[in-house]
Amino acid sequence: MSFTLAKTERLAAILSRSPVLPVLTFSTPKAAVETAKALRDGGLMVLEITMRTPQALDALRAVVEEVEGVTVGAGTLLEPEQVQAAIAAGADFLVSPGTSSRVLAAGSEAPIPYLPGVSTPSEAMQLAERGATFAKFFPAGPAGGPAFLKALIAPLPDLHFVPTGGVDASNAQSYLSLSNVACVGGSWVAPQDAIEAGDWGRIGSLAKEAAALKAR
Template sequence: MSFTLAKTERLAAILSQTPVIPVLTFSDAKSGLETAKALRDGGLTVLEVTMRTPKALEALKAIVDEVEGVTVGAGTILEPEHVQQAIESGASFLVSPGSSSRLLGAASEAPVPWLPGVSTVSEAMQLSERGATFAKFFPAGPAGGPAFLKSLVAPLPELHFVPTGGIDMSNVQDYLKLRNVACCGGSWVAPQDAIDAGDWGKIQSLAKEAAALKAR
């Protein structure tokens, strides 16, 4: 089994801390530190740093080492080597846009929980067969949105989702009200233009608004 009870419980505890997980892309460690502090001060304490830039791991490690009160995961995990790199940088959980046999093998051996992505019923069933209780639903908007997830409640009642992609304050509550949604992921709480401009006040304000949301 790829998903152990211990790691599933740890992931459940992480996801239950927040209605929204900011999905973050950093070009340097300094912007990562300041963004993380602004999000934390706004009430969002679970963060996903995507592995999309050369400085991503450096930013993740800096946040883990220097920003108290946050739980930091590594996103856009695509290869087995990414798993080890993220763990060495201090990631508390891993997130992928999809899943593969190679990733399943690497993630099953990792000491931290993994949130794999799905966008179809077949993918969701395959993960459920392996013991998964949580999956990222990506890209949420193009893949069917809230209506798609609502249709999975009856056939897959044990599987819960973290929809990500195409979500903002205009539609996030449509997801959070669903029984099978644990929380949502999104970049709107820390827009790239605000990060680039160093507008930490704007990010804190957006985080405060998102933190006030309630799941179900």
């Protein structure tokens, strides 16, 4: 159970495409397609579709098939079976909120890149021992925010994070200014009320603002 150099390099390339990784939840494939188009046109080319609804896999599959130019990840993976289902649906990468042994094994052995979640130094060290160089930091706000991640730069210089949870337009740049942050994840760029209302213009405007943020 380890993270190969080839998949790590692929994940690095994916995470470097946009400063913000939209974290999205959909109830219909149509909403997923239109949201993905709005985000792409606003400059956000990498998306995470959470596996939190019965329609999530259909939504992911629809975006993969119908929206050109975007890289689509499957998030909130809690079971190994979800890992396989996401791969079958066409996911480009995998994301989990934590690092349970079963999901960690399935994700690290998958043929596509995997971004596991951590919230403590011990979890981060365990990933580093397996060769991981990227981790989702979740829930970023409650777990310590930018100050926590800054404190990890010296002891874990080779590990980079994607803080998610409590990240929004008001604090995203404070994370992105850190040398160990690859990008940030958040749902503020595609609010649920905007998705439900079909307000693609609002989502596109929020995406454009987010795409203008700069990672260090």
